Amino acid sequence: MPQLNPTPWLAILVFxxxxxxxxxxxxxxxxxxxxxxxxxxxxxxxKEAWTWSWY
Structure with missing residues (x-):
């Protein structure tokens, strides 16, 4: 079962x-x-006050 061999996977993880x-x-x-x-x-x-022409 090659999946349990940690040698290549550890190198891949480190790199x-x-x-x-x-x-x-x-x-x-x-x-x-x-x-x-x-x-x-x-x-x-x-801030400048508004000048209303009709007020």
């Missing part, structure tokens, strides 16, 4: 986790977004 932990994060972090978000100012805009 798979190495790919997930080393190769994939570096490729994801190297991705450049074309539109970088800009920070908004923390100042609140001044």
């Amino acid at each position: 798979t986790w190495l790919v997930f932990l080393i190769i994939i994060p570096t490729k994801v972090m190297a991705h450049a977004y074309p539109n970088e978000p800009t920070t908004q100012s923390t100042e609140k805009p001044k």
Whole structure:
């Protein structure tokens, strides 16, 4: 019963986790977004009172 032999499956598991932990994060972090978000100012805009022409 070759399914119970852990030798090839352990190597496959280790190499798979190495790919997930080393190769994939570096490729994801190297991705450049074309539109970088800009920070908004923390100042609140001044509110001006409305002038009603009929009041």
